[in-house]
Every structure is written in C-alpha cells, then in structure tokens.
Amino acid sequence: MKNRIAVCFFSFFLFIGIAFSAFAQQEDLKKIQDGVKVFSEGISKAIPFNSLIGLNWSDAYIGKLFPGAPPHFGAGISLGATTMDPSSIKTLASNLDADIPDIPILPLPAYTVEARLGGFALPFDIGFKFGYLPPNVLPIPDINLNYILVGGDIRYAVIDGVANKALPNVSVGVGVNYLKEGLGAKMGQGTTFTYQSYTIDLTQPVANLEWNTTSLELKAQISKTIAIITPYFGVGGSYSFSNAGYSVDAKVKVNGGNVTQAQIDDINQSLISYGLDPIDITADGISSFIKNDAFNLRAFGGFSLNLAAFRLDLTGLFNVLDQNFGATLGLRFQL
Numbered sequence: 001m002k003n004r005i006a007v008c009f010f011s012f013f014l015f016i017g018i019a020f021s022a023f024a025q026q027e028d029l030k031k032i033q034d035g036v037k038v039f040s041e042g043i044s045k046a047i048p049f050n051s052l053i054g055l056n057w058s059d060a061y062i063g064k065l066f067p068g069a070p071p072h073f074g075a076g077i078s079l080g081a082t083t084m085d086p087s088s089i090k091t092l093a094s095n096l097d098a099d100i101p102d103i104p105i106l107p108l109p110a111y112t113v114e115a116r117l118g119g120f121a122l123p124f125d126i127g128f129k130f131g132y133l134p135p136n137v138l139p140i141p142d143i144n145l146n147y148i149l150v151g152g153d154i155r156y157a158v159i160d161g162v163a164n165k166a167l168p169n170v171s172v173g174v175g176v177n178y179l180k181e182g183l184g185a186k187m188g189q190g191t192t193f194t195y196q197s198y199t200i201d202l203t204q205p206v207a208n209l210e211w212n213t214t215s216l217e218l219k220a221q222i223s224k225t226i227a228i229i230t231p232y233f234g235v236g237g238s239y240s241f242s243n244a245g246y247s248v249d250a251k252v253k254v255n256g257g258n259v260t261q262a263q264i265d266d267i268n269q270s271l272i273s274y275g276l277d278p279i280d281i282t283a284d285g286i287s288s289f290i291k292n293d294a295f296n297l298r299a300f301g302g303f304s305l306n307l308a309a310f311r312l313d314l315t316g317l318f319n320v321l322d323q324n325f326g327a328t329l330g331l332r333f334q335l
Helices: 002-009 012-023 029-050 087-095 263-273
Strands: 073-084 105-117 125-133 144-159 169-186 191-197 199-221 229-254 278-282 287-306 310-319 325-334
Touching: 002 012, 012 029, 029 073, 029 087, 029 105, 029 169, 029 191, 029 229, 029 263, 029 287, 073 144, 073 229, 105 144, 144 199, 191 229, 229 278, 263 278
Parallel strands: none
Antiparallel strands: 073 105, 073 325, 105 125, 125 144, 144 169, 169 199, 191 199, 199 229, 229 287, 278 287, 287 310, 310 325
C-alpha cells in the first residue's frame, strides 16, 4: 500500500526517474548536455508556479492574535499538484535513449505543513509553510529524492471582515517561496564520459539531476463567509529565480591525467559552438546548471467547508502566462 500511494502521488518523479536512470548510464557528454539544456528550460518554467502551493487559505484575513477573543491562528496541511508540459522531459529521455510514456500533461506534486498567526494591533496575519520528504520515499531502487519547500507571507487587511461580519475580507500581501527538488543515484564504481578527443573518467560517481527556484510574490485576495462556506478568489504576480541542471560527484581524470584549464576551455568552446551550455569540471566532479529568471502571473480561488474549528479547503490554481493549472486540498484547525 505504501508503494502504491508513492506511485500515485509522485508520478512526476517516477516519470523523470526513467530519464534519470538513462542519464546515469549515458556516456556521450554532448547527448547529456543537449538533453539537460532542454529539460532545464522546461522545468524552470514549471517550478515557480509549483512553489506557490500552500498558504492559499480561504480566509483572505484570519483576524488578530490579540487583542480580542478568541485569538486567531491556525495550522494544517495542504496537498496538491500543478501541471507542466512534458515535452522537455521527453526530449531529455530521447537524447539519453530512454522510452517515456506519451501523456499530454504531467502533474508536479507538492505538499506543505503550514501555520498562520493573526497580527496584533493592526489587521494583518503571517503565514509559514514547510514541506520535506526523506530521500528513500520513491519506490525506485537506488534512486534518492531531494524535496524541500519552504515559504512565508504577510497579508494586510484593507477591508476587515473579521471585525465587521457584514463586510468581506480583502487583503494584500507579499510572500517568498523556495523549492528545491532532484534525483540522485550512484553510477557504480566508475564510468566514462566521452567527448571528441577527450575521455573523462569518473571514479565512484554519484549523479544528481536537480532544480530549484526562489519566487517573490505580491498578491491580493477577497473572501466572504456565508453560513459554513467561505468562497474566495485571488491574484498574484511573482518574479522567480530558477536553476536546473545536473552534477556528478566523483574523482575526475581527463585522458588519464589530472584535468587542466586548457582542456576545460577546449571542451567548453566546442560545446558553445554547438549552441550548448558550458560545464564545470574539477578534480571532484562535473556539473552544469542553467539559470532562468521570469515573471509569473497566477489566479487562485475556491472555497472552504467550515466545520466548527476545522476547515476543509479546495483551491484551484491557474498560471496565466503558460496556461498550466493546479489544485490543492487542505485541512486545518483554525480559530
């Protein structure tokens, strides 16, 4: 049962795990660099949207922690996914001679444990979220997962519907989110990458396919509780700083000897001539990461079912610029 749950929820990681397994066995450096470039560009467009999962509570403002009674705070969990175009991962897999199932969209999952505290004196609240998974959670032998999602926000109520029940809650806020994910695996006792006249020998290599993003967001939200239902709607604009690529940790020899700067320069000049990104080569490994900074615009909304001090929250997410979407289900205790 544990493995079935993991397969369902982490279908994204299982999907790229196929490509990653091929990556860990590929010896042609040009094929690796070409495939990873396409993958990096694709994943860097998807992860900023995914990092915004969590803290999309139905109440645009939860009220003050003090003064007042009861003090307003809450804690719970959100689970969901956003979509991405799988073409970049298919290209990576194709370059690495791996087969990937043909699906039109790919779910990128995420979860957070989250909490929100009401402000004091002024009508504001502060939220925090954190998600982490242990490396061996995936049911794929010899592949470890790297997953961490952290973030926070502060919202100010321009209309305080907690103090005046006849009014809706309307807030504006700012948030910051950091998401880091990846897959890692040992590549045996040693392997060899080849490129033109160069032979790059790696001893006890550990390969890592990684991506991360930091996003800064301005957002606005409106909500109004009607009986036991709280519908809500919000918009947010964010700017993200993303990196994606690979690294191989190993003892490195080039053509049987220690790597030299002249060799590194020659390899990179050749890669650049093919329109590919350069790689970093040291005595302790090789790596290549591609940066992608971008503006993102999203809409979100849904409703919560309010049962005493508990909220069951359903949220829909839409990325305006690339037309991807997502959904989350949240459960929390809230006063």
